[in-house]
Amino acid sequence: MPELPEVEVCRRGLLPGVAGRRISRALVRFPRLREAIPENLGELLAGRTVVDIARRGKYLLFDCRGEADRGWLIVHLGMTGNLRLVAGDRPPGRHDHVDLVFDDGVLRFSDPRRFGVVTWHPGADPGCHPLLAGQGIEPLSAAFDGAWLYAATRRRSGPIKTVLMDAHTVVGVGNIYAAESLFRAGISPLRAACRIGRERCDRLAAAIKATLADAIAAGGSSIRDYVHSDGSSGYFQIACAVYDRAGQACRRCRGTIRQIRQAGRSTYYCPACQH
DNA sequence: CGTTACCCCTGGAGGC
DNA sequence: TGCCTCCAGGGGTAAC
Numbered sequence: 637m638p639e640l641p642e643v644e645v646c647r648r649g650l651l652p653g654v655a656g657r658r659i660s661r662a663l664v665r666f667p668r669l670r671e672a673i674p675e676n677l678g679e680l681l682a683g684r685t686v687v688d689i690a691r692r693g694k695y696l697l698f699d700c701r702g703e704a705d706r707g708w709l710i711v712h713l714g715m716t717g718n719l720r721l722v723a724g725d726r727p728p729g730r731h732d733h734v735d736l737v738f739d740d741g742v743l744r745f746s747d748p749r750r751f752g753v754v755t756w757h758p759g760a761d762p763g764c765h766p767l768l769a770g771q772g773i774e775p776l777s778a779a780f781d782g783a784w785l786y787a788a789t790r791r792r793s794g795p796i797k798t799v800l801m802d803a804h805t806v807v808g809v810g811n812i813y814a815a816e817s818l819f820r821a822g823i824s825p826l827r828a829a830c831r832i833g834r835e836r837c838d839r840l841a842a843a844i845k846a847t848l849a850d851a852i853a854a855g856g857s858s859i860r861d862y863v864h865s866d867g868s869s870g871y872f873q874i875a876c877a878v879y880d881r882a883g884q885a886c887r888r889c890r891g892t893i894r895q896i897r898q899a900g901r902s903t904y905y906c907p908a909c910q911h
Numbered sequence: 912c913g914t915t916a917c918c919c920c921t922g923g924a925g926g927c
Numbered sequence: 928t929g930c931c932t933c934c935a936g937g938g939g940t941a942a943c
Contacts (some may be wrong), residue, residue, distance in 0.1 A: 716937095829942090
């Protein structure tokens with residue numbers, strides 16, 4: 637359950653349940669995710685208190701204070717990961733790879749496809765961790781605007797949709813919201829990024845912000861197996877304008893939504909509305 | 912340097 | 928009811 641809005645909703649959902657809680661121990665049942673979970677994660681976490689959860693792109697950063705030091709539990713949900721607060725006596729399922737055990741409950745990481753990440757970064761600044769060091773600009777930050785996008789795309793000859801999904805450029809915009817943002821801005825996903833003018837960059841940056849903000853406000857996602865941090869079924873059908881609507885009528889012009897393939901991913905767009 | 916093809920992995924959907 | 932193929936929110940790497 638992946639893109640920035642889902643991760644942010646997850647962060648906000650978990651925060652009241654874990655902030656200020658002490659981790660008594662951590663269990664790693666299956667360490668082989670996108671990269672190996674540190675074998676000594678249990679020792680690293682035991683006795684620490686989670687004081688806050690931050691987010692960088694699609695990464696969740698748990699601020700873990702020890703008696704003398706500070707460190708960060710870094711979690712990425714991949715395609716199918718989720719974090720849920722469950723009762724301590726709830727038996728783990730097949731894909732429940734990690735438990736953080738609190739006195740009165742368990743924060744459980746589950747990920748069937750195992751594209752996620754659970755790792756540890758010692759010290760005060762998680763930003764220097766290799767996974768985070770190369771991350772691009774936060775699209776909801778004030779620094780991200782049309783001027784920034786224009787400057788960042790001048791030497792990018794690839795299609796704009798692929799550029800938007802490159803986390804080294806902009807973080808958090810995945811396959812669904814890239815398509816939705818481009819529709820909102822009236823820009824074709826096929827257009828070379830460097831051939832989008834300054835004013836259209838303004839519109840695109842604004843469309844990305846609005847699309848992500850709307851999805852966060854809606855509390856989640858268009859994702860089928862999206863599950864809230866409390867475990868409730870969180871299938872909010874956000875009315876996608878183009879994503880997963882191949883062959884259906886464009887809500888704006890009644891033309892037909894087209895599906896193509898870009899860099900191995902499905903792209904949906906309206907050829908009449910997007911140029 | 913920038914871009915693409917392929918890989919990681921499981922599960923669900925749909926065709927036969 | 929199988930069994931097979933294709934597809935899915937991400938992202939790193941190798942190769943052009």
